[in-house]
Amino acid sequence: MKAPPSETATRDPLLRLAGINTFYGAVQVHFDVSIEIGAGRIVCLLGGNASGKSTAMKVILGLVRPRSGSIWFDGEPIHGVPTQEIIRRGIASVPEARRLFPAMTVRENLLMGAYARSDKRRVAEDQARVLDLFPRVGERLNQRAGTLSGGEQQMVAMARALMSRPRLICMDEPTMGLSPLFVDRVLDLISAINRQGTTVFMVEQNASLALQVAHHAYVLQTGRIVLEGPARALLHDARIREAYLGGEVAA
Amino acid sequence: MDETGRGGVIAIAAKRSSSAPGGLRQSARRSPNAQSGRRSANTMPKGLSSVVRVLPSDSSECHLGSFIDYTVNGLVVGNIYALLAVGLALIFGVANLINFAHGSVYTIGAYIGWACITCLHTPLPVTMLIVIAACGLVGVIIERVGLRPLQGSARIAPLLATIGISFVLDQLVQLVFSPDPRALPSELPNWQIAIGGGTIGALDILIAGIGLLSAAVLFAFLRFTKLGWAVRATAQDREAALQMGVDVNAVNSAVFAVASALGGLSGLLVGMYYNHIDPAMSFQATLKGVVAQVIGGVGNVPGAIAGSLVLGLIESYGIALLGTTYRNLFAFVLLIAILVWRPNGLFGGRAGTQAEPLTGTFIAPSRPLRVPRPALWMLVALAAALPLAIPSPYVLQTLTNAWLAAMLALSLTLMAGTAGQISLGHAALLSIGAYASALLALDLNVPTLLSVLAAGVVTGALGTLLIFPAFRLRGHYIAIATLAIGEIVGLVILNWESLTRGAIGVTGIPPLSVFGQDIYSAQAVYWLCLAVVIGLALLQMRLLGSHFGRTLRAIRDDDVAARCYGISLDRYKALAFAFGGFGAGISGAITAHLFSYLNYETFNSQVSLSALAIVILGGMGNVLGAIVGAVALVGLPEIFRVTTEYRVLIYGIALLLLIRFRPQGLLGTV
CATH class of the missing domain: 3.40.50.300 (P-loop containing nucleotide triphosphate hydrolases)
Structure with missing residues (x-):
């Protein structure tokens, strides 16, 4: 080295x-x-x-x-x-071309962002905090992510990354x-x-x-x-x- | 394969039993005169495929009651398929893989259940738990040993690995439990409810209950648990899931465990339903699961359940109309129809669920071994002189078999290796060629030399025509389609009795003769086959070096780009299949004249898969490799006198090791 x-x-x-x-x-x-x-x-x-x-x-x-x-x-x-451990340590990613989970709802996508965490209550708090930042995402919570426009998807991808409190x-x-x-x-x-x-x-x-x-x-x-x-x-x-x-x- | 002889006898026996006066009605367990309420094992033909054998019922029976019976039967069988298909769909989702070892797990489940019930005398709930646990474990092992090491290799590699694993598992089951069928008692009270003339038994309700319960548990798991979310996320976008902190390997492992547990349970239930299990049920189970999955949309879990029920019902009603030997024909024709017209499945129409699952080449990049021309001619001379040095008929016959296998391998290596159209049903071409030549010689008294040549032409034409609807498919789908077309050919031969003599087969096929001179001696046959192999090989090498070969490789490497340069894909694929079909047809025809007996199972799926092993061993697309592979996999085990069970085990292990450590084969891919 x-x-x-x-x-x-x-x-x-x-x-x-x-x-x-x-x-x-x-x-x-x-x-x-x-x-x-x-x-x-x-x-x-x-x-x-x-x-x-x-x-x-x-x-x-x-x-x-x-x-x-x-x-x-x-x-x-x-x-x-391993990647999952790196994520756990506090690095989050907004991948190229967003890479949302298209058949999952926006809410499920956000929760996938918090996959590495187990503190349910704090995750709920963070979701509220993230939605403050991305009000547009909040309007789409129950929509399938694959049906959003490119710009909206980018918002969801960023919000999803923030959900892990990175x-x-x-x-x-x-x-x-x-x-x-x-x-x-x-x-x-x-x-x-x-x-x-x-x-x-x-x-x-x-x-x-x-x-x-x-x-x-x-x-x-x-x-x-x-x-x-x-x-x-x-x-x-x-x-x-x-x-x-x-x-x-x-x- | 000794399989064929035995299979033939069983098939004939089954035929007789079902054509006996007052033959068994639909799964005789429903027939009122069967004491146990279920049919005895000795009249049982092999496999899930043909376990229910029925004669078209006479008109007096065609009333509401039997309609309900057929419906119940269809739904119960559909539930059993669903347990299989759901697992296949889950695995396809996360691993992008059709797990050809799934039927083996199902068989293992049935045998573990049998061992528990008949040896340990465990009560049914305990038996089911043991089966679930053991099969789950098998699933984890399959993922860990067969698939995880293949991450990052050619995308068809895991599919081939699961084929190898299924060889190994099936043979292990045969070695441990013997190839004989067993009876699997159900231990359930033998009561029935009568509904409108039809009946529903305890086992029907149990199977339906398990099907519903499994679906509900699976739904809850996928929707409400964290691991379930990870499974769905991985299925939708593996790399994105990884970046969310999902341990994708653990997800794969879990999915294989769940899928295999359900598959094992399905095997146990099937065994109880028909009171019959045997090691040969594995392959058909995989096929049925795949068919059900394709009907519902590949990788779609709810679709797999719906597809299974549809398949079960269609099969059951089809049997009611035409008889059991048509059961699989319905299944596979349905499969082809769906692949051609609705490749996303009946229930997979929504956008975003279907990406092209597997495109591009599956050829491992390598530099083919260059063998100098003089060395090649030396080898040819050596092979030609061999009968003079070693006149032992045993050795010569063995090598003759190797040459026949080499003809098939040449054909497969052209299609799978050079043109990139992987074919899992290649033995069907042998069947077509064999039947064509045998029937021409027997029924029309065509001299055998001519009939063999004609068989080659017929096979080339018919094979191309059959595969034509599948030309627009790619990757996994073409593998499934060729598999299904292969099965269809066998089933048509079985059912077209006026032409093919049906299950009884063709006997008394005349030996090969050249200008009226019969060829009997092992030496003469050896030379004839060697000459044909060399002739075909030279022709193929010539083709590969030409414009035609270059075009095929272009289609294999990037069909979109090839199309952009004005290449008509269909025309070139058709030419490749026609040429390949010609060689395979000649191989089948010669075999028929050597065996003098032939039936619809002489060239079964095992022959197709061993041809694949040969081709991979030699190096995909490599002409010399196909011949070397044939000698190595057909000749050597025979010379070392390995018994058949172990031979298939060797094929499986060889396939696994090759895919893992030398995917380019011995001589390299071309």
């Missing part, structure tokens, strides 16, 4: 990926990827198609095992820990395929969730959107982190454009 690159972080990050190398068969997806997600922040991972950003999320969730490198959540190693939410392309109206709503909600104290890690292809809400960002290009920095700085960085256009980057 390689030591993580020394960052000038004032405190231990909530989640840390250190020197991750991931392979799909013989194809290497990640090359020494190191990412730190500070507690209470919104961190986004930007990258184009096939840059390995969705895989990075799967690595965090334990769905894909890296060949080398380590993952630390709240000071504890979580590499090699400390970290991982979102894979939360704005993908949404109408412009819903894109703004979703970004607002991500900020709102974050203000309530939940750390957010989001994987996005749409850099300009993601950088509006994020605090910190990493840019992934064909499996390597080529750029990182505060979102505000990156928003005006010419290299972002270059990275997306596939130009040479002197990181």
Whole structure:
């Protein structure tokens, strides 16, 4: 295991990926990827198609095992820990393309989000709290999730993730395929969730959107982190454009 | 397979018994003159399939009473199917898999019940609990040993693994309990209620009660328990469930346990209902469960229950109209009709429930072993010279069998391997070829050499025509359809007595002859078969290297893309099946002339499945592999004089090990 690159972080990050190398068969997806997600922040991972950003999320969730490198959540190693245990420790996921359970009602979907918890009373409280944040979801509780529109489904997916009372939410392309109206709503909600104290890690292809809400960002290009920095700085960085256009980057 | 001989005799015996004057009416347990209220085991033909044997009742019996009897019988049988089908639906839901080992669990349930009742003398409730617990455990073991290690491999792999597991379990049951049928006493009071001329007995009520209770418990489990939610969530989106913190492996395990417990219970009840169990009931049980599930919509639990009742009733009324030998014909024709017209099932019409369950290739990627041409010709020369070196007729006959199996394997490897249309009913092609040649030679006095060739052509044409409705299906569905078509061929042969001589079979088939010269000697037969195999293999290699072979592989790898390049899928699939059918038909025809006796079970489903094992062993799509696989799986066990029971066990274990450790086979997939 390689030591993580020394960052000038004032405190231990909530989640840390250190020197991750991931392979799909013989194809290497990640090359020494190191990412730190500070507690209470919104961190986004930007990258184009096939840059390995969705895989990075799967690595965090334990769905894909890296060949080398380590993952630390709240000071504890979580590499090699089964997914259900990782969820139990406080990481929730809003998967790519939402992935609701289409034949279950919205209410059942929300309760599936709290699957890892056993405190029924607190779950009910959290449901009320989550529905405050997503009033639209509250109107659809008894509807089958598969019948909702894309934007509504995205809301349900985010609400479902919050039901586990996570400390970290991982979102894979939360704005993908949404109408412009819903894109703004979703970004607002991500900020709102974050203000309530939940750390957010989001994987996005749409850099300009993601950088509006994020605090910190990493840019992934064909499996390597080529750029990182505060979102505000990156928003005006010419290299972002270059990275997306596939130009040479002197990181 | 010795199975065939025995099966034939039993079938004939059954035929006689049912055509005896005053033959047994519908499940004779309803017949007023049967003392015990149930039929005795010695007149019992094999399998759930044919356990109820009836003659079309004469007109005086066609009144309301017998209608009620048939309805009750249909509902009871439907309940039994439901216990099976619900389990299959649950497993299909979470594991995206048709569990071909389900019938084996059902058989195990029946035998455990038999052991409890006749040896331990446990009361019925205890027996049921033991059966439920033991079969649940078997289910967990199936999942753990056969399926969990296959996560992430080709998607057809678990299906093939369950076939392997069913081989192993069935043979273990045979080895432990012997292949003989047993009587399974029901211990229930023998009272009956008369309703409008029909009767309902204690056992009918018990079975209906268990069916209803199981459905209610299952509903409550899925709807109100956390594990039930996890099961539903996993069925709808496995990866999303994983991301909610569901332990998907534990869910799979639980589902296999529940499904197998219900399946075992079903086996016990069936055994009690007919007072008869035997190890051969497993395969038919799987088929019936699958049919019921397809009727209701694959993976749909309430649909599976409804489909089972529909199937039970249709079979029962069908029997009332035409007789029991038509029972399975109804079931399988219904299956094909539903696959073709309503592949989502009668009750699965709602959107969002049906995704294409299995698409794309099931070929394990590999680099095929390159055998240099001179080495190939050396092998051919060696095989040709063998009879001169080892004139032992035993060895030569064994190898002749291997060559015949190789012809079948060549045909299957073309369809399943090269064209990607997995066929589980391939033995039907052998049957068609064998009957065609035998009947041509016997009834029309066609010289055998000509009749064999004609049989090849007939089989190619008829096989393609039969499979044609299934061309639009993919993945699991084509496997089910080919299985059903295979069964249908056997059943048509059984029932079309004027042409095929029915259950009695065809006897006195003339031996092979070339220009009036009969071929009797083992050497001559060996050379003839070897020459045919080499001829077919060369032809197939030539085809694979051509435009035709490339097109088939394109269809296999991505049929949508192939279609986008203007390839007519139907035409190429038809050509593949026609060519494959030709080879298989010739193999069947030669076999018929060598055996001189033939019946509808000579080429049964076990032959189909062993052909599949051969093809996987050699490497899917690999021509040389098919031949090597045939020699290895047909020749070697014979030479080492392994008895039949163990041989099937070896097939099963070989299949399991191959899928797990070398899915590309010995020589690699092409």
